[in-house]
Amino acid sequence: MNIDQLVDQIRSNPAVMENVTGWKEIPPREAAYGPFPRGLQPELLDVLKKRGIHQLYSHQSRAIDLVLQGKNVVVVTPTASGKTLCYNLPVVNGILQNDDTRALYLFPTKALSQDQVSELHEMLELLDHPIKTYTYDGDTPVGARKAIRQAGHIVVTNPDMLHSGIMPHHTKWVKLFENLKYVVIDEIHSYRGVFGSHIANVLRRLNRICRFYGSHPQYICCSATIANPKELAERIIGQEAELVDVNGAPSGRKHLIFYNPPIVNRQLGIRRSSLLETRNLAADFLKNGIQTIVFTRSRLSVEVLVMYLKRVVRDKPGSSSRIRGYRSGYLPKERREIEHGLRAGRILGVVSTNALELGIDIGKLQVCIMCGYPGTIASSWQQAGRAGRRSDTSVALMVASGNPLDQYIIRHPEFFLESSPEYGLINPDNLYILMSHIKCAAFELPFEDGETFGTDTLDPILAYLEEEKVLHHVGGRWHWVADQFPANAVSLRSAADENFVIIDITKPKRRVIGEMDRFSAPQLLHEEAIYLHEGTQYQVEKLDFAEKKAYVRKVDVDYYTDANLAVTLKVLDVFQSEEDGRTGRSYGDVMVTSLVTMFKKIKFDTHENLGWGPVRLPELELQTTAYWATWNEIPAGIKSQDDLQNALMGIANVLGQIAPLYLMCDPSDIHVIYHVKSPFTKKPTIYIYDSCPGGIGFSKRLYEMHLELFRRAREVLSGCGCENGCPACIGPAAEVTTNGKALALTILGGILDDSQPEEQTEGHEIQRPSR
Amino acid sequence: MIANLKSKLRAMKSSALPGKSEAVRGAGTTARGAGAEGMSNPEQGGNSGKECSPDPESRLDRDRLGGTVASGPDGVFVRKQTIYGYEESYGRIPLYDLQNAVFTDSFWWTRLDRDLCPKDLVFLDTETTGLAGGSGTVAFLVGLGYVGEKGLVVDQYLMRDFDEEVPMLQAVADQLRRHSILVTFNGKSFDWPLLESRMILSGVPPIHWVNAHLDLLPVARRLWGARLPDCTLSTLEKEILSQHRTDDIPGSMIPDIYLDFLKSHAPGKMRQVLQHNEWDIAAMAALLVHFAVLYHDPETDRDACELLGIGKELERAHRIRQAEVCYRKCIGLSPHPFVLHAKKRLAYLTKRYRGPQEAMELWADLAGKEGSSLYFPLIEMAKFLEHQEKDFPGALECTEKAIRLANRFSDSDIGSKRLQAELLHRRQRLMEKMRRRMEQWG
Known part of the structure; x- marks a missing residue:
């Protein structure tokens, strides 16, 4: 079968189409x-x-x-x-x-x-x-x-x-x-x-x-x-x-298909593995000799999928194989060989991490399957762009995983068709970052009085550095005098080079399996915590706080841990603020203090409390920027303090999932907290703050979005297939209340127009399969 | 936002952040050293500081640092001149030799393409705000030494603050341009690139030392690297020049002293920095004289390590006869750890230039001693006996001996797998040759 026949076959197969949440056919385009x-x-x-x-x-x-x-x-x-x-x-x-x-x-x-x-x-x-x-x-x-x-x-x-x-x-x-x-x-x-x-x-x-x-x-x-x-x-x-931004390159017909694996456990909202679904979908194309690239999110799943797909095409083991993996860690020579094999058509299928997303030349393939949402819409398009020959039909297929952002994206394919919602945000004037580079710049050339360095805060910083005996001011110039090479102390990939390293000590040969920012470490890496990494459970045996190292060992237990994090947020400075009757919005500088005092062991499925333990770690302070929204009135449907708490908890969870989409960041780059009655605003308030010290510009963008953000949250809630709230929408609130979803919708009604959200996708080009 | 910037900066300082590594270097150790100690140099020939146009606004008078305020087209700086007379010595080195003919025929050991002529030389040593390198490290004091009428002239150029850097560098460049050969100690990787970078930043036209920069550090390493724990200038000064400084300051303190000086403009320890720099220039000159004497007359009165080093340099310059003499003299100083090296060099040299026959005796001597663990003479002998003499049994005997050694030392590199394999291969071939010879004769 050729690719067009295969596309027709998929389209006429109700078992597959049941899971297709969107299908868009992009017609071929002539070159301009x-x-x-x-x-x-x-x-x-x-x-x-x-x-x-x-x-x-x-x-x-x-x-x-x-x-x-x-x-x-x-x-x-x-x-x-x-x-x-x-x-x-x-x-x-x-x-x-x-x-x-x-x-x-x-x-x-x-x-x-x-x-x-x-x-x-x-x-x-x-x-x-x-x-x-x-x-x-x-x-x-x-x-x-x-x-x-x-x-x-x-x-x-x-x-x-x-x-x-x-x-x-x-x-x-x-x-x-x-x-x-x-x-x-x-x-x-x-x-x-x-x-x-x-x-x-x-x-x-x-x-x-x-x-x-x-x-x-x-x-x-x-x-x-x-x-x-x-x-x-x-x-x-x-x-x-x-x-x-007007592209003149030609392209062939392209099918964009969004696929959500079916639910296997309705109560817990668990879906079939995206890996297995990807295997089955890829198999149809590969068996018909159609060149296919599969993107996955981890190195491990690259290896697993390569193994599955080799079986599908009955490939003999060895390097002459027609199915290959491609990821960092492969030798350059091996990579060149794979790239060439793809261009020449010797290789039928390749499974890759995002290593192949960027401009490396592998020619054009016919089918691209994304196993899991790649994290940003821009990346998704770059990956999808790997498939598409000028004269030929191509297919880009996204298979959602169970994580909340994937689930949100797969239900809103319009994100891919309307103008991109993703804002690339930076804050070059973040004090920590700015300070590092002012030092580097002063080392390179003395600053002269009146220079600006693109910011209005240069002078006080220079004066501060002179106090610190790093600079010396004379003759209208600021000279570097310290016996240091400042560029070596600045890593471009992190704001404060303070990440904790997570070291697996299960085997005699220790290996680093991950990193975590300083402010999340006490909560997630305290001793005896269960740390999940690529679906494997590890227990933290030792947390060396001074050296920023957590030593973990593989375990197989039926519980997870939940640390009791006491977060206090203090507003230091309000940059901008606005009231509009039902709600207020602001953004500014905040100081977040967090202290972990104890943790609980909670059994899977039943959520029984299996015991607790103390955590003795220092209090952490984070000075950063935040956006916050307040409720000026509490809607009638909220009957008690508990209701209010559960409602806000649910909203906070949803916001934490969808805000990264607009900020083009990782979910861990922001934190959402709620106050039933904030000491600062004296009202129910939700704060969203940057994880990075000094802030990176997210709060300003969130301030601009404000109600738009809450409208999106309402869409997520009403669109979620669950009945009363589930981990994929309202999160932990689902565990403590039976009507969390309704409460969350009620409180949203308190600041949004009462009219229900218009069905945005209606009448849109996306064909939604009828159920 | 600016209003609370100060508090933010303070907050940043209290939280541990990268780039906050301005470790408080030796705070408290830089208590002002008052008084004039360390200023008098018993060997100093006289302070004939040339008077430049004095600056009435001078923040520093000549009595306190011992220099004068000089002015150039772009501003002022401090210059201090000191002369070490030819009648004096630095350590055990008479400076008289600076004018001597010992520098004729020096190109081969300096590895420059011409002989040194004392009046062409300029010695350079800098004191800097740090060792980090890059464009942010500053040479605040530049010492230049050259051969004058009465003796070694040391001119020191000091910027009392950063606004004096440009005029200072211009004056330094002017003086440097009067000479054609730059002499430094570790200046190829440190002083010169740093100064060059500062000149570029200050808009002073660059100077190129093409085949004209003599770095004394590698020369010293070739001579004494094997004998001394390190080859720093202060070690060489003590061990080789027999000079002992009193009241010298450690180089590691210098950046901090300058930082304090920038704040206070009190001479204090800056005088010691000037003295330190001056001594370094004199030491370089003495060291160069010592090199020249050593290489000028290699055969007299040298220690074993020097003889070996000089011999190697002679060999490199294809001065074979002299090299042989050096090696033999070194061997004559037996017993000594360097003797074995000399014997080995001599044997290889003899083999190469006089033929394998000549070298046999030397190999035999090296291999001869009971308990010797040297396999290479045995291999050399085996090669000669096999290929030249066609003495297969003799060659086999040497090979067998070497194999026994290799087995005995099988866990050190003497008995490396590759060597063992080579030896076994040689034995195999020799036995084969002997078998064939038997067949021919039989």
């Missing part, structure tokens, strides 16, 4: 072309023709034209729409015009930089002009570094290396910084949250160094589809940028 912008060197056009490129897609043409006009550009395009040409052409063109021209390429990962360099080399080989492109990262041999510093036209690196390996030694890179004309930032949407806030500061430093050497580089950024690509890019580069 644009002219080669004026200003491109003739020899470059010749090379393009030799490579079979006779015209540009419209987005390429537009982006290149803008770059040639001297503008900063953000290009938003789907996977494999030829975005690399958008930056390679103007950069190479610039070097052909003036051999002194230099460019810096930033990729979020090393693997991606290697891949881009080899692609660039192919193009450069056809030119007569020698253009030198090098990757400069931790793997670059020391012997080669000097030559790269002197002679590399295009230096490809990652933000971490730029931060600690290049900029603190900028006097060795004079040639690069004096002539830096282009800075290319690929996958800019991945620079959000803490990482993005760091990157924005790294670029503030880069811009300072360039100014010192008299250069003013232009930025060319590429982003996946998010709600605010232009805004995110502008905040990161600290300058205005032009947006190019």
